Amino acid sequence: MAERLKAVDMVTIGVGLTGSLAALELVQAGLKVVGLERGAPRFTVPDFQSPAIHDELRFSIRKAMMQDNTKVPVSFRNNSSETALPIRRWESFLPGQGLGGSFVHWNGQSFRAQVADFIYRTHLLQRYGQKFVESCGADLTFQDWGLTYDQIEPYYDRFEYLIGVSGKAGNINGQIQPGGNPFEAPRSREYPNPPMKETYFGAIFRKGAEQLGYHPYPQPSSNLSRPYTNPLGLKLQQCVFCGFCERYACEHYAKGSPQTTILPVLLKNPNYELRTNCEVLRINLDSTGKKATGVIYVDGAGREFEQPAEMVFITAFPLNNVRTLLLSGIGKPYDPRTGEGVVGRNYTYQTTGGPTVFMDESINVNPFMSSGAPGTMIDDFGGDNFDHSNLGFIGGQYVGSIMTGGRPIEFHPTPPGTPKWGLEWKQAVARHYNHTIAVQQHGTSAPSRLNYLDLDPTYKDAWGQPLLRMTFNFPENDIRMSQYIADKVVEIGRAMGGKTVVRGGTKRPYTTTVYQSTHNCGGAIMGDDPRTSVVNRYQQCWDVPNVFSLGGASFPQNITYNYTVTIGAITLFALDAIKNKYLKAPGPMVQA
Amino acid sequence: MILGRIRYAAAAGTLIVGLGLAGVASPQTSSGTHAPDPSRGAVIAAQGTAAGAPGCAQCHAFNGASDGSGAFPRIAGQSASYLGDQLRDFSSSVRANAIMTPIAKALTPDDIADVAAYYAALHPPFPPLRNPDPALVKMGEQLAKVGSAERSIQACDNCHGPGGVGEPPAIPYLAGQYAPYVALELRMWQRGFRKNSPDQMAEVAKLLNEQEIAAVAAYYQQVRGSAELAASQ
Numbered sequence: 001m002a003e004r005l006k007a008v009d010m011v012t013i014g015v016g017l018t019g020s021l022a023a024l025e026l027v028q029a030g031l032k033v034v035g036l037e038r039g040a041p042r043f044t045v046p047d048f049q050s051p052a053i054h055d056e057l058r059f060s061i062r063k064a065m066m067q068d069n070t071k072v073p074v075s076f077r078n079n080s081s082e083t084a085l086p087i088r089r090w091e092s093f094l095p096g097q098g099l100g101g102s103f104v105h106w107n108g109q110s111f112r113a114q115v116a117d118f119i120y121r122t123h124l125l126q127r128y129g130q131k132f133v134e135s136c137g138a139d140l141t142f143q144d145w146g147l148t149y150d151q152i153e154p155y156y157d158r159f160e161y162l163i164g165v166s167g168k169a170g171n172i173n174g175q176i177q178p179g180g181n182p183f184e185a186p187r188s189r190e191y192p193n194p195p196m197k198e199t200y201f202g203a204i205f206r207k208g209a210e211q212l213g214y215h216p217y218p219q220p221s222s223n224l225s226r227p228y229t230n231p232l233g234l235k236l237q238q239c240v241f242c243g244f245c246e247r248y249a250c251e252h253y254a255k256g257s258p259q260t261t262i263l264p265v266l267l268k269n270p271n272y273e274l275r276t277n278c279e280v281l282r283i284n285l286d287s288t289g290k291k292a293t294g295v296i297y298v299d300g301a302g303r304e305f306e307q308p309a310e311m312v313f314i315t316a317f318p319l320n321n322v323r324t325l326l327l328s329g330i331g332k333p334y335d336p337r338t339g340e341g342v343v344g345r346n347y348t349y350q351t352t353g354g355p356t357v358f359m360d361e362s363i364n365v366n367p368f369m370s371s372g373a374p375g376t377m378i379d380d381f382g383g384d385n386f387d388h389s390n391l392g393f394i395g396g397q398y399v400g401s402i403m404t405g406g407r408p409i410e411f412h413p414t415p416p417g418t419p420k421w422g423l424e425w426k427q428a429v430a431r432h433y434n435h436t437i438a439v440q441q442h443g444t445s446a447p448s449r450l451n452y453l454d455l456d457p458t459y460k461d462a463w464g465q466p467l468l469r470m471t472f473n474f475p476e477n478d479i480r481m482s483q484y485i486a487d488k489v490v491e492i493g494r495a496m497g498g499k500t501v502v503r504g505g506t507k508r509p510y511t512t513t514v515y516q517s518t519h520n521c522g523g524a525i526m527g528d529d530p531r532t533s534v535v536n537r538y539q540q541c542w543d544v545p546n547v548f549s550l551g552g553a554s555f556p557q558n559i560t561y562n563y564t565v566t567i568g569a570i571t572l573f574a575l576d577a578i579k580n581k582y583l584k585a586p587g588p589m590v591q592a
Numbered sequence: 593m594i595l596g597r598i599r600y601a602a603a604a605g606t607l608i609v610g611l612g613l614a615g616v617a618s619p620q621t622s623s624g625t626h627a628p629d630p631s632r633g634a635v636i637a638a639q640g641t642a643a644g645a646p647g648c649a650q651c652h653a654f655n656g657a658s659d660g661s662g663a664f665p666r667i668a669g670q671s672a673s674y675l676g677d678q679l680r681d682f683s684s685s686v687r688a689n690a691i692m693t694p695i696a697k698a699l700t701p702d703d704i705a706d707v708a709a710y711y712a713a714l715h716p717p718f719p720p721l722r723n724p725d726p727a728l729v730k731m732g733e734q735l736a737k738v739g740s741a742e743r744s745i746q747a748c749d750n751c752h753g754p755g756g757v758g759e760p761p762a763i764p765y766l767a768g769q770y771a772p773y774v775a776l777e778l779r780m781w782q783r784g785f786r787k788n789s790p791d792q793m794a795e796v797a798k799l800l801n802e803q804e805i806a807a808v809a810a811y812y813q814q815v816r817g818s819a820e821l822a823a824s825q
Contacts, residue, residue, distance in 0.1 A: 044739075044741070044744070044746065045740060045741040045745070045746060049737070049738055049749070050749060050750040050754075051753075051754050227791055237746070237791075237792075237795060237796075238791040238795070240751060252750060264744075
């Protein structure tokens with residue numbers, strides 16, 4: 001029997017990006033907040049210090065910062081006719097665990113979405129017409145977000161200044177800025193910090209891209225280019241290009257994360273209580289099923305508690321948001337046969353994978369001198385930046401030279417035809433390690449009625465609850481898109497001076513055994529119609545208005561870019577509405 | 593160009609023989625492809641240059657261990673790249689220093705390359721020093737290895753390597769470095785006299801108080817294991 005604790009105003013399920021940000025906004029408004037984090041507490045000092053933090057075997061290979069999938073894995077299959085199996089080793093995507101969540105081990109690649117992304121369905125129909133959109137795939141279920149870029153621009157700005165993004169604006173209030181990305185959505189002012197120094201591989205990419213008439217620009221980065229004090233008074237330091245960013249935590253206070261930009265202020269607030277090693281099992285609803293009364297969780301000693309709360313915020317990794325809703329019976333589960341129901345619908349991913357460019361031995365790339373977001377990029381093929389009328393697909397990718405470390409266990413580039421082991425392999429690695437440039441393609445993932453999340457009928461977690469089951473394959477549309485861009489990027493590779501350019505591009509079937517992206521999206525998407533979305537534009541559940549599901553699970557489909565900054569922006573947008581509207585009159589903020 | 597350099601090298605050799613204590617004469621410009629010559633660097637270290645730079649050995653000793661007072665840093669085994677950068681920064685006053693700035697100005701780019709190569713290759717023993725206060729060393733060790741959560745100070749070893757062995761070529765070792773020198777440099781960064789790491793060392797130095805400066809300096813002075821190993825090889 002769960003021990004019933006004293007009621008609080010709000011509880012967050014997870015203390016990562018959205019959990020710490022939402023909690024901070026509400027404790028500052030005077031609410032009592034409890035943060036429940038399933039992982040351990042951890043801080044820059046002492047937990048992230050070198051040399052222990054640079055343990056590639058522990059963090060990159062054995063995934064020490066990731067969700068403990070001996071306890072709670074995700075099961076996976078490519079399509080509804082297969083039987084899903086639990087993913088026992090994270091490879092394709094890496095959900096974080098522990099205080100700060102995935103916002104600790106991220107790269108700091110800090111893009112905004114585009115204007116068209118938020119009104120995607122409307123935009124596509126207006127520009128290309130229904131017939132064209134349908135021809136891209138009868139199974140595709142593009143949707144608008146229910147909010148516009150203009151509405152969340154101020155929140156993008158706030159979030160970028162909170163975490164100290166370093167970059168060069170390409171468009172300030174409609175004025176194109178030299179040196180920035182001319183395709184970016186208009187921003188109200190410059191980034192808080194100047195862009196990072198360009199790497200040598202970035203300079204080579206820039207030259208190749210410019211030669212072909214594209215528009216290179218520095219990747220916006222939350223590894224900071226200079227010391228910076230954020231609006232909360234927290235001081236960040238300059239990135240030293242140590243080469244251990246993604247899959248690691250920053251020892252230098254140089255990466256935007258809850259630990260560097262939010263938690264030191266939040267944890268000092270007497271209205272906040274953090275409880276770590278606490279696994280939330282479900283959200284409790286009252287007898288009407290329309291109101292949450294709190295959550296049930298198990299602490300590190302195995303004791304079960306009920307934490308009553310006026311509001312429940314699901315602030316976990318997107319996949320876990322969806323699972324929590326399903327386990328709690330909030331929202332109607334999606335049924336792929338009828339297309340009805342919403343929870344689990346429009347699960348999307350990210351299309352990734354670019355060419356490998358093998359250079360002459362005289363070019364010393366030094367890939368180990370790098371940060372998490374060191375790219376020189378082009379956005380000429382991003383989103384809908386190019387005319388798709390005659391291409392037979394929707395969507396796009398950014399392209400850039402983004403090498404984040406050249407770490408010894410993970411990075412051994414060898415050209416095609418090289419044996420996989422033995423003397424010849426070793427010789428090839430020695431020849432090519434310092435003379436190879438990886439180019440990244442990274443882009444949209446179209447929603448399909450065939451791809452979804454639900455509860456696994458067979459496999460259970462350590463607490464006896466069903467696992468989340470992922471049914472996913474790349475829609476043909478995304479393969480056509482990625483392969484089209486792959487051809488263009490091979491040309492860039494040649495213009496960079498590549499002696500051998502190994503073509504990239506996404507292929508079917510999707511596999512969970514190769515790292516691609518941790519931008520798992522959707523499943524509890526936002527929209528303006530409860531029949532096709534789980535939450536409204538404020539990420540408030542249509543069915544249970546005192547439950548908010550924050551983060552990437554709300555994306556109706558995935559955008560071209562890494563999603564963290566957009567998650568931050570929609571979170572701040574929601575919290576403003578909650579403070580100004582919901583707290584005064586609790587209830588649905590949008591009428592269905 | 594190459595022919596010119598060879599002729600010069602021969603001429604320099606003649607001068608050393610001919611003028612003895614007058615030191616090494618230097619070309620006024622560097623070709624930019626100069627291969628560092630540690631034996632010529634050794635002569636500069638011992639005798640200075642004709643252009644007026646005194647021999648480095650007067651303060652840093654011929655073996656680079658300096659005199660043990662702590663007024664002058666140990667430079668032996670520091671990377672040639674780092675030593676060269678410091679001499680250039682003294683010369684441009686990015687690292688302002690009343691003694692080193694005029695000396696560095698008198699050195700040509702080739703002199704700098706040669707003398708840096710000479711000292712970089714040395715691993716002399718450490719002079720005996722008084723034992724520091726164990727409590728101070730303990731405090732310094734904590735800051736050096738772990739940092740301070742409360743004050744958002746990261747561990748020095750993050751950049752300077754485990755036990756302060758350095759991360760050559762860019763980052764100098766601190767292990768076995770004289771405490772008065774380390775403490776002085778931290779104060780120079782705090783106060784803006786040393787400007788050659790404005791976004792890293794100056795920021796960190798400003799977080800430290802006087803006691804913490806004394807502590808990290810005392811700690812690193814007595815870390816000699818790895819440096820002694822290198823010296824013995």
